[in-house]
Structure formats: structure tokens, C-alpha cells
Amino acid sequence: MNAAFFLLFATAAVVSAVSLVVQRHPISSALSLIGVMVSLACIYLQLGGDFIATAQLIVYAGAIMVLFVFVIMLLNAGTEVGVDRRPWTRWLGILLIAAFLGIIARIAVEFLPKTENVEFGAFKLGGAQAIGQRLFTYYALPFEATSVLILIAIFGAIILARKEIE
Amino acid sequence: MNFFILSLIKSGLVAFVLMTTLAYLQWIERKVIAHIQLRVGPNRVGPHGLLQPLADVIKLLTKEDVSPTHVNTFFYYLAPFLAVVLALISISVIPFGPGIDIFGIKTNMELADINVGVLFVLGISSIGVYGVALGGWASNNKYALLGALRSSAQMISYELPMALAIAAPLLLVNSVNFREIVGAQDGFMLGFIPRWTIFQVQGAFPQIIGFLIFLIAGFAETNRVPFDLPEAENELVAGFHVEYSSMKFAAFFMAEYANMITVSCMATLLFLGGWHPLFPVELGSNYIPTFVFASAGIIMLYHGLHPARPFDRITLPIAGIIFIGIGLLFQAPVISQVLIPLFWFASKIGVIFFLFVWIRGTLPRFRYDQLMRFAWTFLFPIAMVNLLLTGLIVALFS
Numbered sequence: 001m002n003a004a005f006f007l008l009f010a011t012a013a014v015v016s017a018v019s020l021v022v023q024r025h026p027i028s029s030a031l032s033l034i035g036v037m038v039s040l041a042c043i044y045l046q047l048g049g050d051f052i053a054t055a056q057l058i059v060y061a062g063a064i065m066v067l068f069v070f071v072i073m074l075l076n077a078g079t080e081v082g083v084d085r086r087p088w089t090r091w092l093g094i095l096l097i098a099a100f101l102g103i104i105a106r107i108a109v110e111f112l113p114k115t116e117n118v119e120f121g122a123f124k125l126g127g128a129q130a131i132g133q134r135l136f137t138y139y140a141l142p143f144e145a146t147s148v149l150i151l152i153a154i155f156g157a158i159i160l161a162r163k164e165i166e
Numbered sequence: 167m168n169f170f171i172l173s174l175i176k177s178g179l180v181a182f183v184l185m186t187t188l189a190y191l192q193w194i195e196r197k198v199i200a201h202i203q204l205r206v207g208p209n210r211v212g213p214h215g216l217l218q219p220l221a222d223v224i225k226l227l228t229k230e231d232v233s234p235t236h237v238n239t240f241f242y243y244l245a246p247f248l249a250v251v252l253a254l255i256s257i258s259v260i261p262f263g264p265g266i267d268i269f270g271i272k273t274n275m276e277l278a279d280i281n282v283g284v285l286f287v288l289g290i291s292s293i294g295v296y297g298v299a300l301g302g303w304a305s306n307n308k309y310a311l312l313g314a315l316r317s318s319a320q321m322i323s324y325e326l327p328m329a330l331a332i333a334a335p336l337l338l339v340n341s342v343n344f345r346e347i348v349g350a351q352d353g354f355m356l357g358f359i360p361r362w363t364i365f366q367v368q369g370a371f372p373q374i375i376g377f378l379i380f381l382i383a384g385f386a387e388t389n390r391v392p393f394d395l396p397e398a399e400n401e402l403v404a405g406f407h408v409e410y411s412s413m414k415f416a417a418f419f420m421a422e423y424a425n426m427i428t429v430s431c432m433a434t435l436l437f438l439g440g441w442h443p444l445f446p447v448e449l450g451s452n453y454i455p456t457f458v459f460a461s462a463g464i465i466m467l468y469h470g471l472h473p474a475r476p477f478d479r480i481t482l483p484i485a486g487i488i489f490i491g492i493g494l495l496f497q498a499p500v501i502s503q504v505l506i507p508l509f510w511f512a513s514k515i516g517v518i519f520f521l522f523v524w525i526r527g528t529l530p531r532f533r534y535d536q537l538m539r540f541a542w543t544f545l546f547p548i549a550m551v552n553l554l555l556t557g558l559i560v561a562l563f564s
Contacts, residue, residue: 027241027303034296041289054285062292063322069296070318073303073311127281128342 002120005046013039026077030068037061048123051131176277184257188423189219195523202527213481223416231412234305241304246410246417249297253424256290259283260431261344263441263507268500274345275504283344284336287432288329291387295321297421298389302406313405316395316534320386323541324393328383330549334376334556335363335436348440358446362439370563371556377437379549381521384429386541388422391526395534430518438514441507452502455509459493462486 016035023029037060044053125131135143193208193215200207208215233239260283263275280286295318302314336342339350353361355368363373386393395405402408407418434440443451466486473479496505532540 027300031241031296031300034293038293050280050282051285054282054289057289058285058292062289062295063325066292066295066299066318066322069299070315070322073299073315073318128285 002046006043006120009039009042009046013043024080026072026080027069030065030072033068034061034065037065044126046120047118047126048121049126051126051128172271172273173277176273180257180277184254184424184427187427188420189223191423191426191519192222192419193219194519195526198520198523199527202524226413226416229412231414234409236306237409238304238306241300242409243414245297245301245304246414246421248300249294249421250417250424252290252294252297253421253428256287256428257424257431259286259344260428260435261348261440262511263504266503268504275507276344279343279345281343284332284342284347284432284436287428288325288332291425291428292325294421294425297418298406301410301418305406305409307409309402309404310406310408313395313402313408317389317406320389320393320395320537320541323538324383324386324545327379327541327545327549328387330546330553331376331379331383332432332436334371334549334553335373337553337556337560338363338366338370338373344435344440348435348442351439352442354446358449360439360442360444362437362442364437371552371559373437373552373556375548375552376556377433379545379552380433380437381518382545384433385522385525386537388425388429388522390422390426390522392529392532393537394531395537426519426522427515430515430522433518434511434514441511443506443510452496452506455496455506456493459489459496463489463493 013036016032016039020029020032020036023032037056041053041056041061044050044056196218197207197215208218211217211221233242258277259280261274261276261279265272265274298317298321299314302310302312302317305311336347339347341347341350351360351362351366355361355365359365361368363370364377366372385391389395407415410418443454445451463486466482466489470478470482470486473482496502496509
């Protein structure tokens, strides 16, 4: 059951990721990206990361991608125009990507540490309470540093936007 | 009993009740609006127009399904589907009552008890924008696109005060699980004031401001009057769903009502104590449902004896006896443990839904710049101050 659901969501994630690159229209690409994020959220949920899964939905699939789609709609970006390419470049590209994937797979098999199999439902510390406690005790410094960083980014955005108007 | 069979039965039950409620909410809305405007409202199909929703469904099903040639077909068909699916999914984590025990079968009155329920509903509602945005964009129509852009901007803006308003009661109850949130609001202060988060004063900040902010943001999130800019009829014809007909239009319509139910459920669970009664059981709150239904039945019987119209002589006594029967059902041994919490939950939702309709019948629409300014310069700071105050008081006194 768990394996079946994992395969379903994993396939959905990979298919959406490929579709993101292949699609010609920016809206289609953006929606494929949302598909990737929702599939990943489902996998997180299956692994017991409830909070991460919902945060993924709210922050990435909700807030950030809505802005993407909003901007694409506002600019009314049309379908991407293909450039003339020689036919052999396509085959070369397929060969190269196959080689690249082969190397990655080889490295993963050879060098990554051998771990025991992941068991669905074994991890219980993914709830809001557990994450909150870790975030404000053990990871307090990185957490605060990140929030300062985001604040600086907001200031930066405001200052850049101001200049445009003048 | 097997978990899957039980879940299947519960899903079927919830889906059936939800769909029927969605259809009848529209009848209630039309009736209430009509009475606010001194009209009668739908009264042709069935007694008091009670079969009007059925007639509407048949009408929408049999209408011509127009597919415009200038649309982006895939997204045009995807949008209403997305809208209705995302609107209906949220109901799966909403609990309607406490754990019950019927003939040895123990179960909770909800479909799924996940430990991040509140966040899940927020997440789903933040994706819900896509239905409207895509529908407007794929229609390839200026009015529809403007409606979709307005809608996305409005929903993004009002999500912020909404999330801040939700965070404040979560501080009081210290959980994001709906069942625990309602459990923390059990009991009474001074013996009769319910410990709902909008009333809580012991070591807590009463969430009355949070509740109002949540309701206002909820109106904006569901695109209801006075925030129905995305479909402003006199500027945008019908906004994002101008190119949709037949069942595709009905899907958007259904999504709007389902979202209203979700917002009402969230307000009830977070601020109004869920299924907990208004006053303690010792003071007889268990007899209130029987009293309400039976007195309605008795009034009907009385009017049946003094009929204003000839057919009232038959219909009113029958309806009256049915109502008295429903009232007595609340005192039946096994069913009462299901019905009484459901009664309190449904009546709180009903009050909020009535508020939705009342405001629609009362207030005019905002202008777009007013809408945005209201969200960012008024609602957002107030929600922030409310959250900080609540945090401070919880930190100091508990």
C-alpha cells in the first residue's frame, strides 16, 4: 500500500519535472512545477513529515507559485518560440543526458553510505510541536540568522522598487 | 470494524450531506436575501420553493455545454475541476463531533484526524487560488483575466491577516490539531460562561478581535460581498467565470459555497468551541435541540388548525409532526450522542452562514483600491497587534 502510493507520487513528481522543462508555454511550466511540489508534499506526508508537507503546500505551492503565475499572467507571456536547431544536436543531447544520469547513478551506488531501508510511518517527530521545539532550542541561531536575512532581502526589494519609480 | 469499510461509509455519508447542504444553502441564501429586500423569493417549485435546488441542478445538467473556440482548452477544463476539488478536500479534516461509540464501534466524527489539521486547511486554501486564476486566464477574455488577476491579488493579500488571526487562538490552545483545539475549549468559567477562545479570560486574551479579523478575511477569501471584486457584475460582467456554462459554471458555484462552509467550520472550531454547547449540560443544554424543534412543530400544528391557505390544513400538521419527531430523536439513547454535538456544531455554522447572507443583503461592494488598502494598512497591523498581545499575555500568565 505504502509502496504503491510512494511510486504513484514519485512518478507524478518525475513526470511533472520533465514536463516543466519540455513545455513551451510558461503557464504550463509553472503548473508543472506546482505538480512537482504537491507530489513532494505527499511524499513528505508519507514519510511522517506532516509539518514540512503542509509548509511545502502553503509556502511553495501556495504563496510562491501563485506569485509566479500572477506575474506570467500580468506580463501575458506567450508561447516560447523555438530556435532552428540542427537535427543531430537533439540526439547528442539525449546521449549526453543518458551519460550524465549514468554517472550520477554510478556515484550514488558506489559512494553514498549504505543505509537501512526507510520504513513508512517509523518517523514520529514531524509534527508542529517537535519541529517548533527543535527550531527554537537546538537550531535557534540559524533560525534567527535566516529571519534577519529575509528581513534584509525585504529591505532590498523595497529599495530597488523605490528607485524604479523615481 | 475494518478501517477501510468504516472510512468508506463515513466518506459516503459526509459527501452526501455536504452536497445536499451545498444545494440547500443556495435556497436559504435566496430566501433570506429575498426577505431582506421585501420579496418572497423562490416559491414555485415544491412547497416554499423547497425543490428549487433540485430544479436548478437539473437545469444546469441539461444546459448546453458551450466550449468557446478561443480558449486554452486544457486549462479551461482543468480550472473548474481544480476549484471544486480543492474546495471539497478541506472538509476531510474537519471534525464534526466528539468520539462516539455506536453498538461497540468506536470512531471519531470526522474523516481524517491529522495532527496538522489547521495548517492543512490553510495549505489547501492557498492552492485554491489556482482554480480561479487559471479559469480567468484560460478563458482568453479581458473581463475574465481582470477578474482572475483581482482574485489572485485579493486572496494573497487576505491570506496574511487570516493566518495571523488563526495563529492567536492556536497560542491559547497550544496545538494545531482540530480535535485538541476543540478539547481545550471544553468547560465553563464561573459555571456558565463557555471557555471558547473568544471568551477565554483566564491567563488568556479573549479572541474577539481575532474572530472579527478572521471573518472579514474569510469573506474576502471566498469572494463574497462586500469583497466580490473578481465577479463584480457591473464592471466585469461575471469576472473569471464569464466564459463558463452549464456544469463547468456550476462547479465554480459549488466551490464558492464549499469554501463558505470551510470558513464557517474553521471559525466555529477555532473561536466558537466547536461542538461544545452554549451552556453546561447540568443547566439542561441537552434539551435545547428538542425544545427548538418541538416548538417549531407546535407552531406549525397551531397554524395547521387555523389555516391561511386551504392546503395548509394538510401540509402544516404533517410538517409539524415530523419536526416534533426530530425533536424527540435528540432524546433517543444511542443517536443522541451523535445528534446533540452535531446540533451545536451545525447551529454555530448556521449563524456564521446567516451572517454571510445578511452582509450580502446589506453592504455595497468595495472599490478595488479600498479593498487593498483595507487589507494591508488596517487589517494586517491589527491582526499583528492582536497576535503579539495574545503571545505576551499567554507568556506572562500561563
